[in-house]
Amino acid sequence: MADLVAAGAPELPSGWFYRVKSDGLGFLEVEIRQHRKRFGSRLLASAYVREDEPNGRRAVGAACRAALRTIHAEGEHARRLRQASLLLGDHDPRGGR
Template structure:
């Protein structure tokens, strides 16, 4: 992971790691995965490596940042849902709930 971080990828929390792999169709994909206690790992997020970066290292680092942004966005969405759930139920226009 140190090589990716040096290229501009975010450092991940303990127990998380990046996996860069081919998707079998000629594209590279970056996955953020979490180690499991017993077997293998769990996929948390992924992003495809896109063209347009000046070199391959930066392109992979950009995909790492995109995958982490997706995790952050899901966390923000969950936080908003928890806040909104305070309003579950009927709301009487006459002032009662």
């Protein structure tokens, strides 16, 4: 991971890792994955970057940052949904909730 961090990728929490692979169509896919306890790993987020970027290292670092922003945005969305779900139910002005 040190090579990616040197290219501008953020450090990941313990148990998470980056996977960079080619899709064979001229793009690199940067994945953020989480180790599973039993089998393999779980995909958390991904981002793409063109393989022919003028500064490939910087582009891959930017894709890592974009994938991490996706995870943070999804977490924020889930938090808002949990807050909104607290309002589920009847709201009768004559009493009750």
